[in-house]
Amino acid sequence: MATFSPPVRRAVAVKPLHLLGAAVIALAIALGYYGLTASYRPYTVSIDEATQSGRSVQLAGYLGDMGRYDADGNFVFMLQDSTGKMIPVVYAKPKPSNFEQAVSIVAIGHYDTARGVFLADDLLVKCPSKYQEMQSAARS
Known part of the structure; x- marks a missing residue:
């Protein structure tokens, strides 16, 4: 075997x-x-959500005032959300050229709890489109 x-x-x-x-x-x-x-x-339209997240967010809102430059040379303005709540936004770069015509603004940055302001790294300014102006003129 x-x-x-x-x-x-x-x-x-x-x-x-x-x-x-x-x-x-x-x-x-x-x-x-x-x-x-x-x-x-993350993208948010709520100031409360942006302040409580503790991380960098894209905060969308409306222009609360025309803004000003502070003593450090930062551009500071108020951003208003859809509920009417406002938050100061500090932007370390120059004011965008089309800032006054803004329909809405998206501030990309984070909330600084020590200073009580939103520190924006970048701003996206959404202005009325020239096509919307043409449509409203055509309707008249």
Whole structure:
């Protein structure tokens, strides 16, 4: 009678280059995930939500006043949400050229709890479209 012996398995040798490649792939995935979560800025129209989030957001609202420059050279204006609540916005860059014609404004930044202001990194000024003006003129 013949005896049955199981096949001999050879151990797969893990080469250092394979380990290095797996580590690079894992690092790329981790850095990509971190980069995406850090750059994600939710969109909100509520000042309460923006102040309580504790992170960077896109806050949409309406122009509360024409603004002014403070002693530090920052442009400061009031932003009003749909409920009528207002918040001061501090923008460290010059006032956008079409600021006075703004229909709505999106301030991208975060709320500073120590100063009680919204610190804007960027402003998106939404002005009335020239096509809306043409449509209203055509209706008249």
